Amino acid sequence: MRLAELSERSGVSTATIKYYLREGLLAPGRQVNATTADYDEEHLRRLRLVRALIQVGRLPVATVREVLGHVDDESLGRTIRMGAALWALPQMPEPDTEDAYVRAARDEVDQLLDTLGWSNAKALVTISPAYRSLVVAVAAFRRLGHDWGAERMEPYARLMHRAAVLDLDFVETYPSEAERVEIAVLGAVLAEPMLLALRRLAQEEESARRYGFE
Amino acid sequence: MRLAELSERSGVSTATIKYYLREGLLAPGRQVNATTADYDEEHLRRLRLVRALIQVGRLPVATVREVLGHVDDESLGRTIRMGAALWALPQMPEPDTEDAYVRAARDEVDQLLDTLGWSNAKALVTISPAYRSLVVAVAAFRRLGHDWGAERMEPYARLMHRAAVLDLDFVETYPSEAERVEIAVLGAVLAEPMLLALRRLAQEEESARRYGFE
């Protein structure tokens, strides 16, 4: 498959494919001669993955490179490899630890983890980007005068835990390690807009049930 | 309160506040004389809201202006006003209706809504941005060869419906219409990173339970 055909079949312009090659998101094709390179189905598949991560998942190009680097790194063990890939995903900026709202938010989150009995998550507190994001979001609420305390978060946390169980069950249906890592990343990145869209749809449905269309 | 004090108390630089004033995200202060304007607590509150939407919610400046415009528009009725504010939130690009994957995704989503009995949501299908986002995400999965059909989405949809019930219950605890609209927007924008962070934490917890830290 030549560059033009790769472009045709993926719906991505040749200029953009060249850009991805330059950025290292896509392995170079097999060089046939000075003006021809040959691409295969694996290139097409990878290109579609890159597009999905960038366009649907809204990941920055540099992040995609990093995430895929971990996905491809067969020298790592399962947990490390998956963790590395997921933790490379975009993060909230580091919260200001001096900020009183941030400290209060951290306390709330810690209390939530205790209430839920998520002892494993507590052990990851210092390094998990998800913990940090949660703190930033709770701090933002508090700064605006709204009280998203541990007791308000708890029912949401239980719902998301059930979602996580569904996620992991699904990942386990894939036999190979490489597929599992990839599907975990896809689940993290592509399933997020899906979940949020489902929530909005559910809000619209529930709102119409309660108040009609007025 | 002068501009410098507003800057100090909000942690936002004066240059950035001036930028927001120019962009219409913040009402001008009361002009005292040619070189002094006076801002009050309401300005501070609005500024914090703007910052939260931009930094935590990652909304573009233009979108924040549009959303706040609807929030402030007291001429609209409850449902319209809230809907207008929520539908101004960032959307997926319009999916290509010619694309076979998109058509298949649309069928799956329609089937899901039937299965769930979300008849109200079905009535909004042609106009709801959430529906569109869902179709785009499902189409992206299909394009990568993964089958996120209606039956796989259903348990997630039921979880998100329960989240939506919690959301609306919470909104109802606010007495005034203006507060309700604002909290609905905050719930949509700020609670999203929170929910996603809870899901990632839950995945980490569940993963550690199943596989340990290896």
Next chain:
DNA sequence: GCCGCATGGATAGTGTCGCTATCCGACCAA
């Protein structure tokens, strides 16, 4: 009153990001 610095408004510039347009020499098919 007068000097000097802070203030607020206007305008132009900056850095990043994700492409996109152009150019060029090599090649291949007619």
Next chain:
DNA sequence: TTGGTCGGATAGCGACACTATCCATGCGGC
């Protein structure tokens, strides 16, 4: 031979969220 296509390199573009500079004003201290 000639015209079109190919892949690689480089420079440019448009959007975005600020940010730096300039300037006339005016207030505060002496």
